[in-house]
Amino acid sequence: MNMQTPAIAPELADFPITRRWPARHPDRIQLYSWPTPNGVKVSIALEELGLPYEAHQVRLRPEDVKSPEFRSLNPNGKIPAIIDPNGPDGAPIGLFESGAILLYLAEKTGQLAGGSARERQLVTQWLMFQMGGVGPMFGQLGYFHSFAGSEIEDPRPRQRYIDEAKRLLGVLDEALEGKEWIAGEYSIADIAMVPWLRALGTTYNALELVGMEDFPNVSAWRDRFLARPAVQRGLNTPPRD
Numbered sequence: 632m633n634m635q636t637p638a639i640a641p642e643l644a645d646f647p648i649t650r651r652w653p654a655r656h657p658d659r660i661q662l663y664s665w666p667t668p669n670g671v672k673v674s675i676a677l678e679e680l681g682l683p684y685e686a687h688q689v690r691l692r693p694e695d696v697k698s699p700e701f702r703s704l705n706p707n708g709k710i711p712a713i714i715d716p717n718g719p720d721g722a723p724i725g726l727f728e729s730g731a732i733l734l735y736l737a738e739k740t741g742q743l744a745g746g747s748a749r750e751r752q753l754v755t756q757w758l759m760f761q762m763g764g765v766g767p768m769f770g771q772l773g774y775f776h777s778f779a780g781s782e783i784e785d786p787r788p789r790q791r792y793i794d795e796a797k798r799l800l801g802v803l804d805e806a807l808e809g810k811e812w813i814a815g816e817y818s819i820a821d822i823a824m825v826p827w828l829r830a831l832g833t834t835y836n837a838l839e840l841v842g843m844e845d846f847p848n849v850s851a852w853r854d855r856f857l858a859r860p861a862v863q864r865g866l867n868t869p870p871r872d
């Protein structure tokens with residue numbers, strides 16, 4: 632027997648998180664999330680793909696995200712995370728990091744990651760651009776402009792993230808010239824990126840700050856994305872109340 636292969640395949644009930652957030656439909660993908668830009672990436676992808684799933688509310692308070700049960704699935708203590716009861720080898724698999732989850736769902740279904748081998752590389756490229764650039768930089772802009780960091784008197788951190796957000800928006804605006812979606816066909820790269828653009832308006836009140844009117848291709852892309860019914864469903868999943 633291969634020493635890497637467990638003698639008994641794990642079951643959903645073996646995941647400690649299911650004791651705090653029990654599965655009513657253990658045959659479905661279990662989503663542990665909250666409707667933030669990182670959280671809704673996964674609910675939007677699940678809605679677009681039409682995969683059956685069950686969403687659990689994991690609030691951004693230490694009692695939830697930093698609880699031993701949640702950290703048994705994501706040791707990093709951040710939403711989103713999933714368990715797919717039907718993983719690649721047929722046994723359940725737990726995953727965290729929104730980008731990894733998006734790639735997993737695309738690979739599982741053969742959808743939303745580009746048609747050709749060339750397009751798939753472009754999807755990965757723009758997904759990484761979101762994970763390493765847009766997400767962290769916009770998140771810090773939100774912190775220094777709208778949340779606790781706004782009380783810091785030194786203007787430099789806030790200005791640094793305003794400048795970086797504008798620079799990233801400029802890169803996107805140029806890349807979107809003449810295109811409907813960032814990597815060619817509609818893909819997980821769009822699903823990863825646009826919820827962060829939306830958050831600049833809805834959560835951070837920063838549209839004027841970053842000069843969104845200077846980026847017409849980005850604004851049109853955001854509106855095109857938000858017009859999709861699956862996106863609208865995913866944006867409210869799990870519900871806040």
Ligand SMILES: N[C@@H](CCC(=O)N[C@@H](CS)C(=O)NCC(=O)O)C(=O)O
Pocket residue numbers: 667668669670691696708709710711727728729730
């Ligand atoms: N790189 C991670 C980031 C996840 C993340 O930052 N999640 C936030 C919500 S958007 C969170 O759970 N914050 C709670 C905390 O940090 O305590 C991913 O993309 O999944």
